Amino acid sequence: MEYVNPDAEVGNVSGVLGPARYLSHLPSISGDLPPGAWAFATDTDHYDFRSRRCVKDLTLRAIRGADGEEMEVEFQHNCWKHDQDLLIRYTGVSDFIVDPVDEGRGTNLGTVILDEILPHRDGCSHEIACWDGTLTLVCRDLQATWSETICSSKGRPRRRAATE
Template identity: 85%
Template sequence: MDPARYLSLLPSISGDLPPGARAFATATDHYDFRSKRCVKDLTLRAVRGAGGAEMEVEFQHNCWKHDQDLVIRYSGVTGFVIDPADEDRGTDLGTVVLDEILPHGDGCSHEIACWDGTLTVVCRDLQATWTETGCSDRS
């Protein structure tokens, strides 16, 4: 749950990441656990296009922390693995704990660790987009 080791490595590998992956991995708020744009505490909502060259993974906000959902579009997908902690869970992996984006021969790999399993995508590049939600004021 501590991104410190990854964050110490990120400056030395970020230049080897494709542009979209680099922008997402190095975004200021990405690993700030108090930020509205930190991936921690998002919940995996949907995986679309699994097994294809183009995939989309949608994450739902946590109203106590986020005011937007996150959609990640992967292009040039060459690998995709969902590894639930319990085989009966399918894609229900629980909330996101941490993610890492690393350089890969095909572009990059994106591993997303959740409380109840992991999701890993290997692709040419990715595009992360924060989208509006129906979250009301949290005050």
Template identity: 80%
Template structure:
């Protein structure tokens, strides 16, 4: 990640998630993002850890169309925090990299820590950091769709 810090230091506490540098850069880079990516990343709930639409703690459920020009990445809610699942549709995919911490994990990357979307020549890059690896997609644009779900083990 270029701006999001996944290991910030706050006083004596290390390992703090800090998106503040990215959020400060966002106004200057968002005009260079494609419309769908811009809408998704500038949603005020996106980096609000208390929000039901924050990507933190979502679980990667499925990747469809890997290696093709059109891809879908589906994330499952965390019943303690979310009441919706997230589906991201990527159009004009020019690069797809999945980097698991352990090669035996495949696409099982664990819960989402945070993500970062940056403009690039091909449209945008979307890097999604999870506890057990990283998913990076470069595409022309993306569409994020939140869908209602039912939590069976909600407190």
């Protein structure tokens, strides 16, 4: 990632997630990001670690359409933090890279650390850092949709009707 630092230092504490540099850079790229990417990147909850709509701690659940121009990446909530799952639809995909820490993991990248959306000549790039690897997509635009779930007493999610 260019601006988000997954291993920043704050005072004397190291290993802190650092989206501050990216957040301060966002206004300067406002006209360069496609509308859906801009809306998702600047959502006030996106980088608020206390928010139920923060991407941190979501788990990569599925990647669909990896061989085409339209893709979907689905993330499952963490019952201790979120009450919604996240689905991101990518249009005009021109590049798709899964970079696992361990080659044997495939697309099982685990829990999201943070992400970064930047302008690209094809629209935007979306890099998602997880504990077990990185997922990067280049696309014309993206649309992020949150859908409510209910955690059962056994910690398994049950879906509710989709919401924007």
